Amino acid sequence: MRIAVPKEIKNNENRVALTPAGAKEFVKEGHEVFVQQHAGVGSGFTDEAYEQAGAKILPTIESTYEAGDMVLKVKEPIAPEYGLIKENQLLFTYFHFASNEPLTRAMIQSKAVCLAYETVEKPDRTLPLLVPMSEVAGRMAVQKGANYLEKPLGGRGILLGGVPGTLPAKVLILGGGIVGTQAAWMAAGLGADVIIMDVSLPRMRYLSDVMPKNVKTMMSNEYNIRKLIGSTDLIIGAVLIPGAKAPHLITRDMLREMLPGTVMVDVAVDQGGCIETCQPTTHENPTYTIDGVLHYCVANMPGAVPYTSTLALTNATLPYALALAKNGWQESCLHYPELGSGLNIVKGDVVYQAVAQTFDLPYVPVSYYLNQH
Numbered sequence: 178m179r180i181a182v183p184k185e186i187k188n189n190e191n192r193v194a195l196t197p198a199g200a201k202e203f204v205k206e207g208h209e210v211f212v213q214q215h216a217g218v219g220s221g222f223t224d225e226a227y228e229q230a231g232a233k234i235l236p237t238i239e240s241t242y243e244a245g246d247m248v249l250k251v252k253e254p255i256a257p258e259y260g261l262i263k264e265n266q267l268l269f270t271y272f273h274f275a276s277n278e279p280l281t282r283a284m285i286q287s288k289a290v291c292l293a294y295e296t297v298e299k300p301d302r303t304l305p306l307l308v309p310m311s312e313v314a315g316r317m318a319v320q321k322g323a324n325y326l327e328k329p330l331g332g333r334g335i336l337l338g339g340v341p342g343t344l345p346a347k348v349l350i351l352g353g354g355i356v357g358t359q360a361a362w363m364a365a366g367l368g369a370d371v372i373i374m375d376v377s378l379p380r381m382r383y384l385s386d387v388m389p390k391n392v393k394t395m396m397s398n399e400y401n402i403r404k405l406i407g408s409t410d411l412i413i414g415a416v417l418i419p420g421a422k423a424p425h426l427i428t429r430d431m432l433r434e435m436l437p438g439t440v441m442v443d444v445a446v447d448q449g450g451c452i453e454t455c456q457p458t459t460h461e462n463p464t465y466t467i468d469g470v471l472h473y474c475v476a477n478m479p480g481a482v483p484y485t486s487t488l489a490l491t492n493a494t495l496p497y498a499l500a501l502a503k504n505g506w507q508e509s510c511l512h513y514p515e516l517g518s519g520l521n522i523v524k525g526d527v528v529y530q531a532v533a534q535t536f537d538l539p540y541v542p543v544s545y546y547l548n549q550h
């Protein structure tokens with residue numbers, strides 16, 4: 178199969194969908210890999226590194242899309258890319274169709290096969306191609322929080338771990354899933370006093386088994402949150418209710434009960450945020466302050482660490498991409514049911530029910546295409 182890797186052109190996107198190590202795996206299995214010039218530079222990979230791995234470098238985005246039976250990307254195609262996508266071409270990338278009607282209609286029109294990272298879902302309901310980005314964001318949340326707690330940046334001026342003879346900072350993490358767990362490891366490692374709140378007892382039992390002694394768990398409810406916020410230095414929002422807007426666990430009035438210079442990092446901002454006063458921000462302008470409480474609400478945190486994010490993402494996507502190249506999308510989707518749930522649009526038909534419902538489009542069950550095989 179011919180694999181094409183274009184350079185991402187979405188604003189501030191420095192990740193790339195394939196590393197030189199990944200390119201080598203494709204080449205070893207007899208596939209051809211075409212990488213657009215400078216596609217990997219933002220993540221630290223030179224054109225020469227891809228060439229040494231056996232890939233061919235193409236000069237333009239047009240020639241790269243043209244070369245591929247399968248296009249590997251990170252972000253959804255944006256308008257200038259719509260016309261480059263060919264009928265029957267397989268696109269494997271994040272799409273987030275339900276929040277983007279023009280993209281949905283453009284991909285229907287292209288008659289391409291659109292396999293979305295974000296809906297690849299295992300039978301236990303985990304999302305293996307979203308987990309790596311949650312891991313990055315969770316770890317980053319503590320780095321950011323520790324940084325913004327410094328006085329010149331608007332924080333309380335407290336060192337997360339303290340020093341001998343002083344108490345460490347108090348960190349409250351709302352949600353003990355992937356983001357919350359990774360944040361807890363980081364904060365605990367720096368010596369902070371950490372509390373994770375969740376509503377799932379099995380999850381808290383697990384966390385209390387595996388976490389170090391400076392991490393405690395507590396049931397998430399308004400009473401407990403109000404009890405803690407007056408003495409907490411850093412609050413991290415990491416709640417997810419799949420398919421729904423995040424609940425507002427920190428309400429506007431609670432800000433007045435907090436210490437001036439408290440820092441809140443709402444990682445759940447992409448689902449509306451679990452802090453009522455959360456508004457999406459960007460890496461260029463990441464924070465704002467309300468009632469003396471500093472808010473950090475960047476919606477694409479992993480974008481700031483493209484080297485790590487690219488490696489983390491491609492570690493998860495590569496086995497699937499190799500299977501797709503070896504067996505084609507139909508056989509691969511039958512073999513790995515989670516890949517089947519990644520199919521969103523196939524040759525002009527919407528095969529993912531939630532997307533069809535969102536835009537009132539006709540829905541064709543994915544089995545229609547897989548059973549033809």
Ligand SMILES: NC(=O)c1ccc[n+]([C@@H]2O[C@H](COP(=O)([O-])OP(=O)(O)OC[C@H]3O[C@@H](n4cnc5c(N)ncnc54)[C@H](O)[C@@H]3O)[C@@H](O)[C@H]2O)c1
Pocket residue numbers: 308310311312314351352353354355356357374375376377380397415416417418424426443444445446447448475476477478479
């Ligand atoms: N901003 C970014 O750059 C970025 C990057 C990655 C992920 N995210 C977002 O971070 C959020 C968390 O993702 P995740 O992968 O950790 O999800 P997850 O499903 O692994 O964890 C969510 C946790 O929230 C808990 N929860 C649900 N309701 C709760 C409540 N009322 N109080 C406390 N806990 C509650 C669940 O029990 C679960 O343990 C998601 O919204 C995700 O989209 C943002």
